[in-house]
Amino acid sequence: MSESETMLYVSKIKDGTVIDHITGGHALDVIKILGITGKEKRIITIAINVPSKRFKVKDIVKIEGRELKPEEVHKIALLAPHATINIIRNYNVVEKQRVKLPNVIEGIVKCANPACISNSNEPVQSKFYVKNEEPLILKCHYCGYIMEKSDVLKQF
Numbered sequence: 001m002s003e004s005e006t007m008l009y010v011s012k013i014k015d016g017t018v019i020d021h022i023t024g025g026h027a028l029d030v031i032k033i034l035g036i037t038g039k040e041k042r043i044i045t046i047a048i049n050v051p052s053k054r055f056k057v058k059d060i061v062k063i064e065g066r067e068l069k070p071e072e073v074h075k076i077a078l079l080a081p082h083a084t085i086n087i088i089r090n091y092n093v094v095e096k097q098r099v100k101l102p103n104v105i106e107g108i109v110k111c112a113n114p115a116c117i118s119n120s121n122e123p124v125q126s127k128f129y130v131k132n133e134e135p136l137i138l139k140c141h142y143c144g145y146i147m148e149k150s151d152v153l154k155q156f
Contacts, residue, residue, distance in 0.1 A: 010045050010062070017068050018086040018093075019061040019076065023134075024049050026079050027059035033075045033156045034068070042066065055082070074108055077101040078152050081133040101133050109138075109152050113145035 022030055027046050036044060045062035052058040059080075067087055068076075076083055077099040087095040105128045111118050118126040118140070127141035136149040 010047060010060075012091050013043065013045075013062050013064045013088050014091055015089050016042075016062065016064040016066050016087075018088060019063075019068075019080075020058070020084045020086065021052070021054070021082050022059035022061065022076075022080040023082065024052075024055065024057035024059055027061050029079050029153060029156070030059070030061055030076055030083075033079070034063075034072055036063070071108070073097075073099055074102070074105070075156075078105070078109070078136060079149065081136075101130055103130055104128070104141075105130065105138065109147070109155050111140045111143065111145055112147050112151040112154075113140065113143050116140055116143040116145060118142050 019030060025048065027048050031044070031046065038044065043062075043064040045060075047060040049057045050060060068085060073085055078101065081099065081101045083099045085097050085099060086093045107125045109128070110126050113119070118124045124142070128138040128147065129141065131137040131139050131146075136152065138147040138152070139145070140147070
């Protein structure tokens, strides 16, 4: 059999978003971050641990009929710092962007330290410094608490 006879192809989407180059094994986390439950009445395609030339494996998520908001892209960057977001209209890529994890993250995740001032009733927005992208390491601006990817995943 030729390679084309053994490959399974995923159909193109007409309009929506394709999130490519997600860190292998994190597609379901991305779905969770986006609040997708499967009851949205739209086509969602999830590919996990797909062979990749750049990385050994990657995940891909295709969402028909939905374009991501900037804050959703920032959340994805926490889990998949090498992901690309493709906006599809009428079966064509009209916009392509790489997610970029900013050096400072504000208001997206909460500090895992319950004693941190950002978790009190004070009007303080959470703020973290990105110490490392992969593996993810965040340092709280207020209390110095170090958070890892597992701490971030618990919040979504």
